Amino acid sequence: MHYSGSCHCGAITYQFESEEFAAGLRCNCSMCRKKGALMSAFTIPVDALALDVKDDALATYTFNSHQVKHHFCNVCGIYTFHKSKVTGGYRLNLGCIDNLDTDNLPFTVFNGANLPSITES
Template identity: 40%
Template sequence: MILDGQCHCGTVRFTVRLTDGLNTARRCSCSLCAKRGAVAVSAPLDGVTIHQGADKLSTYRFNTGVAEHHFCSVCGIYTHHKRRSDPDQYGVNLACLEGQTPFLPEVEVLDGQAHPSDGNAARLAGVLRFTEGARDG
């Protein structure tokens, strides 16, 4: 599955070749991802091509410094990141991809607080569910 993507302001534009379509959609419970709240899909490192705005991408690293979180320095939107759990993959912000929505019926949330790269078993922290039209009473 090949899709075009961009940040909110359109400064950063890219094409992504997804590993397995939307089947890899997930969130993470680590401190950064919990605040960011994005749903990411997987792409190989050679599956992301930046066509415009590479000079406007900023990178944030924390903790071990292995994961590289990229975002537009103009609008601040996270576009993609090199994964700590698999440094041969990018996680790509599903909301940045043309014709896609992060509001999937279910999205697995992986336990990023007890990270597999720290010797912990990979584990599911929970599942996010989106129910269209649901409202609080």
């Protein structure tokens, strides 16, 4: 499937090819509880994401182990994707992907809250 996506203001846009998103992932760690995003159940290889960023809008937040790079738009504040510590790929905010009906996707919950040494997916 060919997908495109963006943050809210459009400073960050991207395109990629992947298998279809048939399910999502939520996480109950301290950050994801506040973020509330439905994420991709699988990650995309970093070099598979054709990213177009205007005006250095792509910001990065880290916490705890600081090994997971949580990326967001520094203009509109939207979380777009993060770089997974486990796979090294990008886990995507499915809400940022064009024409994807996230309201009807089943999802699993990653128990990040109870993995003290990992806490982030």
